Amino acid sequence: VHTGMTMPSPVLFLVERDSFVRADPAAAQVRVNDLGLSRGDGVFESLSVVAGVMPTLSRHLERFASSAFALGLPAPDAPCWAAAIRAAIEAHDPVPGLAVTLLLSRGVERDGHAAGAPTGWVYARAARDFAAVRESGIRAVTLDRGFRHDASAAAPWLLLGAKHLSYAVNAAALREAVRRGADDAIFVSSDGFALEGPTSSLIVRFGDRILTPSVELGILAGTTQERVLRFFAEHRFETGTAAIPAGELPSADALWLVSSVRQAVAITALDGRPMPGDAELTRELNAHLGRPAP
Amino acid sequence: VHTGMTMPSPVLFLVERDSFVRADPAAAQVRVNDLGLSRGDGVFESLSVVAGVMPTLSRHLERFASSAFALGLPAPDAPCWAAAIRAAIEAHDPVPGLAVTLLLSRGVERDGHAAGAPTGWVYARAARDFAAVRESGIRAVTLDRGFRHDASAAAPWLLLGAKHLSYAVNAAALREAVRRGADDAIFVSSDGFALEGPTSSLIVRFGDRILTPSVELGILAGTTQERVLRFFAEHRFETGTAAIPAGELPSADALWLVSSVRQAVAITALDGRPMPGDAELTRELNAHLGRPAP
Numbered sequence A, B: 001v002h003t004g005m006t007m008p009s010p011v012l013f014l015v016e017r018d019s020f021v022r023a024d025p026a027a028a029q030v031r032v033n034d035l036g037l038s039r040g041d042g043v044f045e046s047l048s049v050v051a052g053v054m055p056t057l058s059r060h061l062e063r064f065a066s067s068a069f070a071l072g073l074p075a076p077d078a079p080c081w082a083a084a085i086r087a088a089i090e091a092h093d094p095v096p097g098l099a100v101t102l103l104l105s106r107g108v109e110r111d112g113h114a115a116g117a118p119t120g121w122v123y124a125r126a127a128r129d130f131a132a133v134r135e136s137g138i139r140a141v142t143l144d145r146g147f148r149h150d151a152s153a154a155a156p157w158l159l160l161g162a163k164h165l166s167y168a169v170n171a172a173a174l175r176e177a178v179r180r181g182a183d184d185a186i187f188v189s190s191d192g193f194a195l196e197g198p199t200s201s202l203i204v205r206f207g208d209r210i211l212t213p214s215v216e217l218g219i220l221a222g223t224t225q226e227r228v229l230r231f232f233a234e235h236r237f238e239t240g241t242a243a244i245p246a247g248e249l250p251s252a253d254a255l256w257l258v259s260s261v262r263q264a265v266a267i268t269a270l271d272g273r274p275m276p277g278d279a280e281l282t283r284e285l286n287a288h289l290g291r292p293a294p
Helices: A057-070 A078-091 A131-136 A168-179 A223-234 A246-251 A279-290 B057-070 B078-091 B131-136 B168-179 B223-234 B246-251 B279-290
Strands: A011-016 A019-023 A042-050 A097-105 A119-126 A138-144 A184-188 A201-206 A209-213 A238-242 A254-259 A263-270 B011-016 B019-023 B042-050 B097-105 B119-126 B138-144 B184-188 B201-206 B209-213 B238-242 B254-259 B263-270
Touching: A011 A078, A019 A078, A042 A057, A057 A078, A057 A097, A057 A223, A078 A097, A078 A119, A131 A263, A131 A279, A138 A168, A138 A254, A168 A184, A184 A246, A184 A254, A184 A263, A201 A223, A209 A223, A223 A238, A223 A254, A223 A263, A223 A279, A254 A279, A263 A279, B011 B078, B019 B078, B042 B057, B057 B078, B057 B097, B057 B223, B078 B097, B078 B119, B131 B263, B131 B279, B138 B168, B138 B254, B168 B184, B184 B246, B184 B254, B184 B263, B201 B223, B209 B223, B223 B238, B223 B254, B223 B263, B223 B279, B254 B279, B263 B279
Parallel strands: A138 A184, A138 A263, A209 A238, B138 B184, B138 B263, B209 B238
Antiparallel strands: A011 A019, A011 A119, A042 A097, A097 A119, A201 A209, A201 A254, A254 A263, B011 B019, B011 B119, B042 B097, B097 B119, B201 B209, B201 B254, B254 B263
């Protein structure tokens, strides 16, 4: 365990088709004409590793493959990626929590098309410490995502529900939230349904019911979201997915944004109005999510 | 002038704040944790240089600055970028046409934020030869862009009208067009207005009127689009911007998609139905666009 001021170094493995090789993350690794960079044309995943265990590895690999399919990228070789992830975890200095990113881009461009194999890598680094925000909660604002709740099925080229590299709107939404004096955002469909956060899933409590927006609304199938629903089901809540009108959020008994690395954070104020919550329940939920369970 | 089989090498200048330095485009230049890559968080421009002249340099630099502003990036130093572009053009082997890309990303990430200066570069390479497609035209399909025509003003975080790196949807739309047996796409707002192509502006002819969708619809202000309107105005057409219902496109007398490097290409079929056109007028338009006029 590190005790000094030195941060442990990130670990990088480049993945090409079915093999991987260690590389220096402090050095440049990508050419300027890689389509992942010039056009945001690629997919990614963010995993949380606690004490060497990845509770949701298979779900992340499934979603990685599903995102790649949505973008017409070659299917990632799951055993190879799993091995590269394990190698990155083993190569990293021991830390309380590790954040691991998988990335697969369309690769280097020539004459308007990908010239060769996709560019891929596994990047592992010490996770940021979100303990304080898990305790304090966050202020959120609702922001229009611009799409109708049913846009996804009719227009798959909008790539709704795929975890792709074109995340500029998510970053812009977070900046807008900060501009409004908040910390995070909840996207709302143009016809008024609550969707998700820019980098998280939304969990809503009404009494003893726990709801989360359905993936049919064109949102990401959250891996942590699934674990949260199971936690609540085991704690005798009624759980389910639904189309939740954003207008009903202020009357919820609790709202959380959940994601792999930050885990569950309670929303203490929505659009400037205080929200109720249950600090003890949030603590139990995070203890569950932080446990290196299978 | 090159006559052999060897392609002239691309030229790369890295730009940091107000200075630039030549670098090797065949080598990796970008770190894996650059936010331009991991989140599509950055902006770009594509310029066409014919015989050393850039007819629209100031417009491209203005739009580059405007895109950077929309994303909350530091304002690019225009004189520095102009000098880097000129240096790249001078350093490149002489070719009939040069395609120059400017890119500015948020830079390398640390703890969820940009750790230092934005990553920037100017990349120049021989333009692809689009002479054949300018002559033959293309088949296009209309595809829903998912946003209402008025989404942009109310929701600036959607970054509509900014030329950012998050272009995965544009690439997906082009794949969908190919899947439908076409070559390109025209995006349509969710409430039925014609917008733009994934990498081009739309020009519509009704008799002696030339119309193009208004930028208020949340589309890119095309630099070539402006030149095309001036060309038609000088040729005694009535020109203007408008909200054009997509349902009116099939009754147009001609449709073109226009962009800096490919220039103007006529749409010969829309959603599988043949479109009329004017081959001679298209030739005159492209001769105008290809001329190294100021």
